[in-house]
Amino acid sequence: MARGGLVVEQRPHTHALGAVTGPEPDPDEPLVGRDAELGRLFRAVESTAAGSVVMLVGGMGTGKSTLLRRAACRAEASGGRVLRAEGSEAEANLPFSALHQLLRPVLAEVDGLPERQRTALQDALGTGPAAPRYESAPDRLLTGVAVLSLLSALGDRRPALLVLDDAQWCDRASLEALSFAARRLEGEPVTMLIAARDGGHIAGFDRHTPTLVLEPLDDAAANRLLDQQPRSPTGHTRRRVLDQAGGNPLALVELARAATAQDAAPGLPSAGPLPLTERLERIFAARLDGLPADTTRALLLMAALDSIDSPAVVTAGLPDTEGDVWLPAERAGLVRRSGRDLRFRHPLVRSAVYHAAPARARHEAHRTLAELLRDEPDRRAWHLAAACPGPDAAVSAELERTATRARRRGGHAAAAKAFQRAAELAPRSDDSARLLVEAASAAVFTGDLGWVEELAAAARARTDDPSLLASATVQAGRLAILTLHHSTVFSRLADTAETWAASRPTAALGLLADAAVVGFYSGEDTQRRRVQDILQRLPEDAAAAGLRTWVTAVTDPFGNRAELTPLLPWLAAGAEARPEQLTTVGIMAWLLDETPQAVRALDNAFDRWDSQGALPEGLGGAVAWAYVERGRWDQAREACARTIAVGRAAGLDHAVACAATVDATVLALLGDTTAARAVADEALSLVDPLESRSVSVYARRALGAAAIADGAYETAYDQLRMAFTADGAPVHYHASFPLLADLAGAAVRSGHREDAAALVERCARALADNASPRLRALLDRARGLLADPEDAEPYFRAALADPVLAHWPFERAQTLLDLAEWLRRRRRIAEARAPLTEALETFRRLGARPWIERARAESRAAGLDVTDTAPDALAQLSPQQQQIIRLAARGLTNREIGEKLFLSPRTVGSHLYRSFPKLGITARSQLRDLIDGTLAMAGDQP
Structure with a gap:
């Protein structure tokens, strides 16, 4: 069976790397220079x-x-x-x-x-x-x-x-x-x-x-390789071979062969300006001269084949490998025989054979293969396309069907290429433009923004159809919001939205929604104001009310909170059967600090949506943040793992960075501070902090939390302070505010009380009456920490007063611990015990190891009899092992856990094997009793 690949000559002798010239190599034979x-x-x-x-x-x-x-x-x-x-x-x-x-x-x-x-x-x-x-x-x-x-x-x-x-x-x-x-x-x-x-x-x-x-061979190795050739060049010829080959093993062998040839093969070419690849390809192409016509045709058909075209096609389309037609090609060093198989000696031989043939001969070869491949429609379509000298509606339609099949199977890059080639072959410009928009739509999922924009531009050049033009621009915008260059992307989206505001308001609103997301990532106030200005110029449309609400919530969540919050239940009800819209509602609720509603919407969405899309959502990190705030840290980490995996596969570093900052924060809260710092540092390395202030602030939040967990309060203050400008303004209009209370706590312990107090008051004035109950509680906690001791209690009490704050369990537990510490220092030890007990219970439930230790130390100082309970055993495990243990306790098999956490069953089993001795158990059946009481974190708190 003939297939493309590396080729060996019939005559055996010592081989060279990259240019095997004998039978399959002996694996114990030394290699030259490698x-x-x-x-x-x-x-x-x-x-x-x-x-x-x-x-x-x-x-x-x-x-x-x-x-x-x-x-x-x-x-x-x-x-x-x-x-x-x-x-x-x-x-x-x-x-x-x-x-x-x-x-x-x-x-x-x-x-x-x-x-x-x-x-x-x-x-x-x-x-x-x-x-x-x-x-x-x-x-x-x-x-x-x-x-x-x-x-x-x-x-x-x-x-x-x-x-x-x-x-x-x-x-x-x-x-x-x-x-x-x-x-x-x-x-x-x-x-x-x-x-x-x-x-x-x-x-x-x-x-x-x-x-x-693999670097080029050094001079000694290159000379040894030449010495091992059947006809080793000498003298001036040897020096020319060494000079032209530049240490490349294939070039050394082929140039030596050409220089010492005694038959019709060409001699050593001049060095000339050509790259080495082209020089070698010309050597191989020159060996075609003088070959019989039947051999040349067979070689061209072999070169046009896919490497795994069906054996039946190969058998029907090529001469028998035992036939004499191949002997001239073997003697010319173009193919090699391995058993009954024939292969090209090197991919360059295949390229040389193919491109040396006239266009008409290449087209005929592909038509022959297409005829033989009637049972393999995708390969047939590409061979038909290769046989086309110009536009062809029928072949374009075949490729469009191939693209549709590829997209259905998840082959987005293949689909985009097939749509693009179909567009090139479409005789009508409107069909070509439509296919290019389809290509851009598929290419979005490759993460290659340059390619998407190239396809969109080609579509715009072929049509003036408003709907197609809008679709092409929207496809580019869809991917652009997930990339790194926010300033450039924002200008492009906003400029187009502004241009279309009067003539195409619906398309303009869609682009404005993307621009708002880019503005959130960048955190640039001028971008927010521009989005809001364009939005005001768009006509009201009841059908687009949800999208307008989105733009408003993303650009000014606190300023418009009172107006937007009542709309959330209505939006959720309207999106009940559409999980992607439910996710959008959940993100909006998170932006507005309506975390319980956010989590309910997200839970409902994921119950109806097994596959959460082939790309991260705009503001996809909000999903994980909502679960973090709600105390469902395992689910937050699962969401992060998904986004990171998808983002890496698509080459979307910004999406990876967004998720990594959330994961780093959870790792810090769990006490794995080394891992937290590594993940946060990686996130920072993936973005420009001036282009993505949101990621920068979230990374500082994670690094600050890790430092607090380690008791390094000076470092914590330095990290958290970077979420605000030198004069105390928030670096990001949404992401900076939740850091205020932790910043105040670090400031008190590191001697920065005055600076922090001024910063907190500036933020309080900026929020004014627009602060959510959660932010008001964080401000009150910060003021309590920074106040003179005799003035602190009212602030702590205010931060705990609203029952709704129980929906942020970790933040509430922190405030309880701060109040208890203040009470004990004021010798009100009996009063301190209740908040201490509640705080410790919450920290244990969440697995917040550093805060567990701090609360236990404070409890002992308050005279409480603190004993280890079963859930504390989890503190000995890594965060990933804790996730696996909790899922196993819910009855999931190793395979089900692996599918959920993107691990192999073997890895899951290994973690369980190492965890059981630490937990003092010997059987999986004991896990439920061990974890009893900690699973509350997997469901809503009252």
């Missing part, structure tokens, strides 16, 4: 018990494929299972094609996955029922969890090695699923080795992926 790199890969393969990922990066011909083969041979010789896939330019547009190639030998194992995971993975791979399971694309995270679970199950039987070559040509959907699993392989007997050409971005694999760079 011992260190091979040793690094061997160590990765041999340490599969810990799980590892290594990215192998190098230029064309540096030996990546050979190194991968050696590592695979080592793994197989050690009894491991090896799964392989090769990226292909022709298949980069086919969603999940690389993943299907990788998992093809173990597809039967998919049946053992939980139903939701099995369905998601089968739908992604196209191996499920013919009818689509989803109205929209399947949840990309669920697909990633399914891949992780499958790899974990394979590793349970024997160590597994995944080898992905030419990853720069793998489809994006496959890379996202594999990168999701790769970040969670710790503790799994699974290793992932990925090779890619340098300079390319491999979706999902970021700067944190361990990377091994």
